[in-house]
Amino acid sequence: xxxxxxxxxxxxxxxxxxxxxxxxxxxxxxxxxxxxxxxxxxxxxxxxxxxxxxxxxxxxxxxxxxxxxxxxxxxxxxxxxxxxxxxxxxxxxxxxxxxxxxxxxxxxxxxxxxxxxxxxxxxxxxxxxxxxxxxxxxxxxxxxxxxxxxxxxxxxxxxxxxxxxxxxxxxxxxxxxxxxxxxxxxxxxxxxxxxxxxxxxxxxxxxxxxxxxxxxxxxxxxxxxxxxxxxxxxxxxxxxxxxxxxxxxxxxxxxxxxxxxxxxxxxxxxxxxxxxxxxxxxxxxxxxxxxxxxxxxxxxxxxxxxxxxxxxxxxxxxxxxxxxxxxxxxxxxxxxxxxxxxxxxxxxxxxxxxxxxxxxxxxxxxxxxxxxxxxxxxxxxxxxxxxxxxxxxxxxxxxxxxxxxxxxxxxxxxxxxxxxxxxxxxxxxxxxxxxxxxxxxxxxxxxxxxxxxxxxxxxxxxxxxxxxxxxxxxxxxxxxxxxxxxxxxxxxxxxxxxxxxxxxxxxxxxxxxxxxxxxxxxxxxxxxxxxxxxx
Ligand code: GDP
Numbered sequence: 001x002x003x004x005x006x007x008x009x010x011x012x013x014x015x016x017x018x019x020x021x022x023x024x025x026x027x028x029x030x031x032x033x034x035x036x037x038x039x040x041x042x043x044x045x046x047x048x049x050x051x052x053x054x055x056x057x058x059x060x061x062x063x064x065x066x067x068x069x070x071x072x073x074x075x076x077x078x079x080x081x082x083x084x085x086x087x088x089x090x091x092x093x094x095x096x097x098x099x100x101x102x103x104x105x106x107x108x109x110x111x112x113x114x115x116x117x118x119x120x121x122x123x124x125x126x127x128x129x130x131x132x133x134x135x136x137x138x139x140x141x142x143x144x145x146x147x148x149x150x151x152x153x154x155x156x157x158x159x160x161x162x163x164x165x166x167x168x169x170x171x172x173x174x175x176x177x178x179x180x181x182x183x184x185x186x187x188x189x190x191x192x193x194x195x196x197x198x199x200x201x202x203x204x205x206x207x208x209x210x211x212x213x214x215x216x217x218x219x220x221x222x223x224x225x226x227x228x229x230x231x232x233x234x235x236x237x238x239x240x241x242x243x244x245x246x247x248x249x250x251x252x253x254x255x256x257x258x259x260x261x262x263x264x265x266x267x268x269x270x271x272x273x274x275x276x277x278x279x280x281x282x283x284x285x286x287x288x289x290x291x292x293x294x295x296x297x298x299x300x301x302x303x304x305x306x307x308x309x310x311x312x313x314x315x316x317x318x319x320x321x322x323x324x325x326x327x328x329x330x331x332x333x334x335x336x337x338x339x340x341x342x343x344x345x346x347x348x349x350x351x352x353x354x355x356x357x358x359x360x361x362x363x364x365x366x367x368x369x370x371x372x373x374x375x376x377x378x379x380x381x382x383x384x385x386x387x388x389x390x391x392x393x394x395x396x397x398x399x400x401x402x403x404x405x406x407x408x409x410x411x412x413x414x415x416x417x418x419x420x421x422x423x424x425x426x427x428x429x430x431x432x433x434x435x436x437x438x439x440x441x442x443x444x445x446x447x448x449x450x451x452x453x454x455x456x457x458x459x460x461x462x463x464x465x466x467x468x469x470x471x472x473x474x475x476x477x478x479x480x481x482x483x484x485x486x487x488x489x490x491x492x493x494x495x496x497x498x499x500x501x502x503x504x505x506x507x508x509x510x511x512x513x514x515x516x517x518x519x520x521x522x523x524x525x526x527x528x529x530x531x532x533x534x535x
Contacts, residue, residue, distance in 0.1 A: 024367030032131035048088025400444025
């Protein structure tokens with residue numbers, strides 16, 4: 001596989017636009033906390049030449065060491081968790097790394113961010129293997145067939161047996177593994193990696209990754225003997241014989257992952273990973289809209305909103321809508337159609353974000369992510385086009401795991417609360433369910449941290465002091481039916497347990513799994529889903 005095999009993917013006759021699109025790689029890192037995502041991000045940026053900015057990533061990493069630290073930042077600055085975009089160039093490619101919030105809560109933002117990437121790097125702690133959150137995030141990637149590149153980190157520490165780690169990936173994730181490199185030793189004895197295809201060894205040296213420190217195949221025996229590690233030779237031979245060949249098609253289909261080993265902290269293996277990502281990971285993919293499939297290299301610009309961020313600047317009550325470009329070129333000042341309202345909007349100040357910094361974007365291409373300041377016009381899932389009436393599908397909302405009623409300290413402010421909840425729901429901070437029988441609204445959260453965030457934001461931005469009360473309901477499911485009549489019949493029969501979400505879509509409220517299953521049994525024609533995708 002050479003680089004040019006891949007970069008011509010969507011460029012039958014390369015034009016400026018086509019080659020700009022073809023050289024983009026938009027990805028996220030998925031991992032369990034502490035596996036080394038922050039460290040790896042920083043090192044990728046270093047290799048990508050964004051050295052002066054790497055410190056910021058670190059600072060951010062340190063800042064969110066604990067939940068309380070993070071919450072105090074949140075309070076002090078009035079910002080919510082930042083999903084930023086880091087763009088760097090390496091070897092002629094443009095990499096957009098979409099950062100996902102680092103805190104431990106299950107977060108809708110994280111999941112929505114995954115709708116905006118074309119591939120993901122899965123970072124695994126070599127001593128721990130597949131952990132909880134990695135598995136959850138992986139499942140979301142699988143739903144969307146997002147190709148995964150695996151980086152097994154912390155090889156400089158005590159590790160598990162490499163075969164065992166691969167076996168765990170295969171068994172728990174049902175994902176074939178194709179190691180591209182193989183670790184030689186581990187912990188204090190970690191020498192470097194063996195390139196399974198080229199047959200040479202890359203040694204780790206004091207400064208970490210050095211492509212000069214290569215030992216050719218014929219020197220390996222002497223190298224291992226010199227370090228008292230001759231026994232490893234058998235393992236290398238076995239790895240070479242037993243591991244399946246990397247298959248680009250299987251990778252692109254999301255059923256096989258290339259595996260790299262290294263140490264983000266020691267700077268080792270990063271370059272291999274980056275080159276692997278550049279070579280294997282797909283350029284911006286075709287994106288499904290309601291009426292047709294949109295190709296990334298089409299001339300006309302299209303984009304969708306996958307995240308809204310309020311209060312990036314506490315002095316201005318603006319909201320930034322993060323949009324992922326699906327096709328064409330965005331130019332500063334261009335007029336676009338906001339499909340949901342059928343209105344035109346001008347993109348006066350589209351912005352690129354880098355960690356905490358922003359810059360005006362003069363132009364951007366399919367695969368890129370830009371922020372568009374607005375005052376609440378743009379919502380999650382919205383589509384922007386140059387005029388065409390299409391809507392991208394697939395930006396999900398997740399059924400809440402926590403349902404509460406809001407208790408308002410000052411009952412006179414009920415109307416204000418309603419407005420505030422509507423705004424925050426549109427932004428994706430909370431889900432609001434209004435029971436059709438007129439009883440007070442319920443708020444839904446996917447992670448416990450969201451309760452604190454909502455409480456803070458209501459206090460700081462709307463001057464509303466609230467508490468939360470339990471509700472008889474613990475589950476909410478979106479209801480879908482084949483025909484309008486089926487749906488009506490259901491809603492009529494279940495008036496006391498149905499609500500509308502922020503878009504007016506019907507939701508069943510349930511007191512328990514048992515009750516939910518009962519309804520499911522009774523209404524077999526209907527679907528009760530815990531993920532709602534913008535249709
Ligand atoms: P995150 O929570 O996934 O972002 O993880 P961090 O990048 O913050 O790393 C968690 C801890 O593991 C930090 O103390 C890092 O210094 C450490 N760490 C990260 N990568 C490595 C590595 O390759 N080797 C060793 N020994 N420690 C590492």
